[in-house]
Amino acid sequence: MENGKVVSLEDRIPKLKEQRRKKANRRLIFLLLLFFLIIVCVIYFQSPLSHVKKIEITGNHLYTYEDLEKMSGITTETNIWTIKKDQLASKLKDAGGMKSAKVSISIPNTVQIDVKEYRKIAYFEVENEFIPLLENGDMLHDRAMTNSPYDAPIIKDIKSENDTVITKIGEELSKLPASVYNAISEIRYTPKDTDKWHVTVYMNDGNQVLASLSSFSDKMEHYPSIIAQLNTDKKGVIDLEVGSYFKAFDSEGEKKSED
Missing domain, CATH: 3.10.20.310 (membrane protein fhac)
Incomplete structure (x- = not known):
């Protein structure tokens, strides 16, 4: 019944057909869109896009x-x-x-x-090549260069298989303040019978420093204050192994400097 009136089956059939047609059309449109989307995806994945x-x-x-x-x-x-x-x-x-x-x-x-x-901390010189040494002790052999570098200290006189010393140098250099680190030109490994960690450091200002890697960063951080206390324009050797001692290159005596 519709609004209290009896609707015959013949009157309802056209409406049912229309509803079915619309439903079929929506389904067809959905399938066509899905097919089109699949085609677009296939073309996209197979093309330079x-x-x-x-x-x-x-x-x-x-x-x-x-x-x-x-x-x-x-x-x-x-x-x-x-x-x-x-x-x-x-x-x-x-x-x-x-x-x-x-x-x-x-x-x-x-x-x-x-x-x-990792931070590049130094260059390891071997057979006329300079290999970057990182702060974690790794060496980048594939980044070796033949021209003498200027942006980090150069490590000399040490065999490449001496990993312990090389790693220790990298660790100690990474602890230095920038003012001291940038003042270092070269580090030579000069072990002694009494100290396997002994090194000789060549500074950019012309001085040399004798030190041990076991206390290298702790003592080298005082280098600027040591130089300031020397009150001399002469260049020489600063021994930081025991206390702080200075010996000018052209002097036979030694001048003690308090650290």
Whole structure:
């Protein structure tokens, strides 16, 4: 009944047919849209549209952009959806010299790589090459250079297999304040029978320092105050092994300086 009136079956049939037609049309439209979406996705994944177009790299100092791009293995032929971020981050970190690496993807086709490198603390000289030494004691042999560097101290007269001493030098240098660290030109390993950690340090101001790696950073941080107390323009050797003693290069005597 409709509004108190009896509606015949013949009157209702057209309405039922219309409802079924609309329902069928909606279903058809949905299937067509789904099919179209699938086709678009297939075309996208198979076409250059899904390939990496841009790689953004931040935080790098030891390695150049080109180095890290090559290490990542990503090219313009790489499908952005095939990149496994965690695996790529581990791959970059395992390359050496990096504390961490983070990989993210920005739609539609940009890969972002952010790295945090260990600090380059010195150069290890061996066979006319200068190998970067990091603060954690690792040496980057693949970053060796033949030209004498100027942005970090140079370590000489030590065998590359002496890992313990090399690591110790890296640790001690990383503890120094910038004013002292930047004043160091060279460090030569000069062990003695009484001290396997003995080193001779050549300063940029022309002085030499005799010290032990066992107390290197603790005593070397006082170097500026020691120089200030000497009250002389003469250059010489400052012995920091026991107390603080100064001996000018052209003097036979010694001048004691309180640390």
